[in-house]
Amino acid sequence: MAKVLIVDDEPxxxxxxxxxxxxxxxxxxxxxxxxxxxxxxxxAPPDFIILDVAMPVMSGKEFAMEFKKLAARDGRLRDIRFVxxxxxxxxxxxxxxxxxxxxxxxxxxxxxxxxxxxxEKAEEVLEQH
Amino acid sequence: MSPIFIKLNMRLRLLVCVAAAFPVLVFALxxxxxxxxxxxxxxxxxxxxxxxxxxxxxxxxGLGWPVIRMSDAVKAFRAADYKLDAPLxxxxxxxxxxxxxxLNRLMLELSxxxxxxxxxxxxxxxxxxALIETISxxxxxxxxxxxxxxxxxxxxxxxRIPAEDQDIVLPGSVGEASFKPVLTEILDSREGYIxxxxxxxxxxxxxxxxxxxxxxxxxxxMAAFKRPGRVIVIRDVTMEKEIESARETxxxxxTHDMRAPLSSIQGYAQLLGAHVESDPDMAKFLNAxxxxxxxxxxxxxxxxxxxxxxxxxxxxxxxxxxxxxxxxHVIELYGLLATRKNIVLSVSPQDExxxxxxxxxxxxxxxxxxxxxxxxxxxxxxxxTLSCRRxxxxxxxxxxxxxxxIPEEKRQEIFxxxxxxxxxxxxxxxxxxxxxxxxxxxxGGLIRVESREGQGSKFIFTIPLGGGHG
Numbered sequence: 001m002a003k004v005l006i007v008d009d010e011p012x013x014x015x016x017x018x019x020x021x022x023x024x025x026x027x028x029x030x031x032x033x034x035x036x037x038x039x040x041x042x043x044a045p046p047d048f049i050i051l052d053v054a055m056p057v058m059s060g061k062e063f064a065m066e067f068k069k070l071a072a073r074d075g076r077l078r079d080i081r082f083v084x085x086x087x088x089x090x091x092x093x094x095x096x097x098x099x100x101x102x103x104x105x106x107x108x109x110x111x112x113x114x115x116x117x118x119x120e121k122a123e124e125v126l127e128q129h
Numbered sequence: 130m131s132p133i134f135i136k137l138n139m140r141l142r143l144l145v146c147v148a149a150a151f152p153v154l155v156f157a158l159x160x161x162x163x164x165x166x167x168x169x170x171x172x173x174x175x176x177x178x179x180x181x182x183x184x185x186x187x188x189x190x191g192l193g194w195p196v197i198r199m200s201d202a203v204k205a206f207r208a209a210d211y212k213l214d215a216p217l218x219x220x221x222x223x224x225x226x227x228x229x230x231x232l233n234r235l236m237l238e239l240s241x242x243x244x245x246x247x248x249x250x251x252x253x254x255x256x257x258x259a260l261i262e263t264i265s266x267x268x269x270x271x272x273x274x275x276x277x278x279x280x281x282x283x284x285x286x287x288x289r290i291p292a293e294d295q296d297i298v299l300p301g302s303v304g305e306a307s308f309k310p311v312l313t314e315i316l317d318s319r320e321g322y323i324x325x326x327x328x329x330x331x332x333x334x335x336x337x338x339x340x341x342x343x344x345x346x347x348x349x350x351m352a353a354f355k356r357p358g359r360v361i362v363i364r365d366v367t368m369e370k371e372i373e374s375a376r377e378t379x380x381x382x383x384t385h386d387m388r389a390p391l392s393s394i395q396g397y398a399q400l401l402g403a404h405v406e407s408d409p410d411m412a413k414f415l416n417a418x419x420x421x422x423x424x425x426x427x428x429x430x431x432x433x434x435x436x437x438x439x440x441x442x443x444x445x446x447x448x449x450x451x452x453x454x455x456x457x458h459v460i461e462l463y464g465l466l467a468t469r470k471n472i473v474l475s476v477s478p479q480d481e482x483x484x485x486x487x488x489x490x491x492x493x494x495x496x497x498x499x500x501x502x503x504x505x506x507x508x509x510x511x512x513x514t515l516s517c518r519r520x521x522x523x524x525x526x527x528x529x530x531x532x533x534x535i536p537e538e539k540r541q542e543i544f545x546x547x548x549x550x551x552x553x554x555x556x557x558x559x560x561x562x563x564x565x566x567x568x569x570x571x572x573g574g575l576i577r578v579e580s581r582e583g584q585g586s587k588f589i590f591t592i593p594l595g596g597g598h599g
Contacts, residue, residue: 010248012212016241019216019233087249112245115238 002126005029005046007037007063008085009055013112017050020115024123034058038066041077048122049082049104053095060084061095064102071103080104081125083118087111144184151180195221199232211240267363273356275299275316287342287363299361305329308344308363315346315361322347326366340367377436384432391429395422423462427497431564434494438567445488445571450592452483452517452524459496459515463504471509474500477516483524485594491568492592496528498561499588503530507585523574523591534582544576565590 004026006017011032018028029046031037035058037049053060071077081104099105106125109118155176159169202217216233219226258281261268267284271277277290277297285292289304300312311325327342343364351358398418405411437443456476467474496515503513511531518525535543544566569576569590576590 010241010244012237012241012244015213015216016234016237019237023230023234087245112242 001025001027002047002122003027003029003044004122005031005037005040005049007031007034007049007055007060008052009033010052013052017115017118020119021122024119026122032057034060034063034066037063038070041067041070041080042074045074045076045080047080047126049080050118050122051082051084053084053086053088060086061098064098064105068102078103081106081122083107083109083121085109085111085113085118144187148177148180148184152177190220191222192225195225195229199229202236203232206236206240211236211243213237213240265365269299269361269363270358271299271316271361272351272358275301275312277302278351278358284361284363287365308342311344312361315344315359320348327363338367340365341370342366381433381436384429387429388426391422391426395419395426398422417465420462420465427462427494430490430494431498431561434491434568435564438564438571443567443571445491447486448489449484450487450489450492452479452526455489455493455496456515456517458493459500462497463500467504467513470504470507472504472507473512473514474504475512475514477514479517481519483517483519483594485524485592487572487592488568492572495565495568495590496526498565499528502561503528503532503586503588506530507532511585519594520591522594524594525589525591527587527589529585529587531585534580534584535578535586536582537580540578540580543578 004021006014006021006028007030008014008017009032014030014032018030021028029040029044031040033055037051038058040046041049051060051063058066067077071080082102083106084099086108087110099108106121109121152173156169156173159172198217206213213233213236216237217229219229221229261279261281262283264281265283267281267287269277269280269284269288275298277299282292284290287305288308290297290302291304294302299316300309303309303312307327307329311327314325315323323344323346325344327344328338329340329342331339343366345362345364347360348357349360350356395418398415402412402415402419405415434443460474460476463474500513500515507513507530513528513530516527516529543562566576569592573593574591576588578586578588580586
């Protein structure tokens with residue numbers, strides 16, 4: 001069992017991923033934007049994060065930049081692995097480099113990928129860990 | 130029979146067996162206890178009812194209630210526009226619980242995918258709308274029957290279509306009558322790409338044109354209807370046309386105005402020549418002035434001719450043309466230049482006099498241009514040779530040089546009306562050949578070039594001896 005944080009501004013997507021990950025026996029926390037995700041990470045560091053890019057209040061990119069700073073201070077956060085899930089057809093170079101340079105980055109997933117694929121990747125990464 | 134019951138058959142058989150066996154067991158027991166017959170019967174009936182109720186309850190809680198809850202949940206999910214308040218609890222027998230789980234997944238997925246795609250569509254639409262509202266062209270998308278699918282506000286303004294119109298069909302809904310013929314033509318056409326010009330006339334003769342528009346249209350396939358639709362773009366080119374026209378008028382004017390002072394220079398130089406015949410140096414200088422004036426005059430004539438030819442306003446001044454005197458004029462004009470550049474400019478001897486009807490001054494400009502080009506590109510020590518011969522019903526003129534030649538890929542291009550539009554317009558090579566081509570064609574003839582790189586070029590043009598059209 002792992003602690004999984006799912007960050008997305010679309011409630012229907014949060015509910016779907018929550019259901020699939022809970023069904024697989026994981027403990028799920030939800031966040032509607034980057035700000036809530038920062039709070040969730042600080043309160044109780046998860047093992048795995050699924051991160052959306054385009055969100056109000058604080059975007060996935062801003063979260064990644066904030067997370068980098070947090071991880072520099074708090075050693076517990078360096079074990080967190082995360083994947084980025086995006087609806088954009090392409091990733092621009094700037095965005096790409098922000099995620100790629102953030103500790104714990106695993107890969108991108110295009111939206112809407114079946115949740116099982118993300119679950120598979122999460123379990124594979126956590127197993128290695 | 131739903132698959133879940135086929136899977137459940139063993140369990141149901143067991144239940145029914147027990148349910149049926151139970152009253153028999155009670156009956157047998159009561160017989161053994163030797164009680165009266167009616168009491169035994171009543172007891173048996175009661176036992177059957179009780180056992181049935183218990184079995185039904187087991188089946189219901191294992192399968193019935195979960196199925197009923199699933200059915201209600203799906204109805205509610207659809208009524209709530211595919212939003213799931215909370216996943217259904219996984220109750221009942223494992224088969225029912227599995228089905229509940231699958232159904233939860235299906236509803237959550239449908240809800241998530243729907244939300245995602247709706248967001249995408251809304252975002253794409255907003256992007257497209259922002260784009261088409263920002264650009265300065267009017268844009269319309271219509272189906273193959275002319276029904277408006279989408280447009281920007283500018284399009285409705287330009288075509289004077291009332292914005293409150295619910296069912297817009299082109300060209301019927303168009304308020305601006307000037308666009309109707311073009312739009313009708315576009316909608317009737319099978320062409321993939323169409324371009325047309327529309328001028329909106331002014332109210333009175335003082336302002337003949339209020340605005341000029343360029344209408345462009347391209348077909349696209351509408352996926353939803355599997356029919357071709359059309360994108361129509363209407364661009365306001367009023368300013369573009371005004372600038373172009375002002376530019377041409379200005380150019381025409383100054384070129385035209387150069388003629389008078391030039392004639393003056395030429396005339397007075399000739400007069401001076403008559404007075405100073407005794408001084409050989411002075412005579413030489415004056416001749417140089419006169420020749421340069423003549424060449425400048427030729428260039429001005431070329432510019433004015435080109436403008437007239439391009440506009441289709443050129444009228445040939447027909448007279449009897451003789452190849453010998455044509456060549457003589459050109460040699461007079463370029464002889465000294467050729468000598469100075471050490472190029473042999475000569476006319477091939479011809480056996481007979483070739484005469485035909487044509488515009489002497491225009492043809493002189495054609496040959497002058499060809500010779501001028503040859504002299505420009507032929508290195509010192511080379512030659513430029515003119516000739517004329519009779520062939521079929523044509524006089525065939527050639528201007529042959531020993532210059533560097535023209536690469537094959539450029540041979541068509543050099544006569545092109547647009548090839549000289551950029552850096553060479555109205556100067557040198559570009560304008561001259563375009564003018565030559567138009568002038569020869571106006572006489573009903575043809576012009577072409579034969580060339581071998583490094584071995585010179587040969588320009589050949591024909592003029593019908595009997596007089597062509599035009």
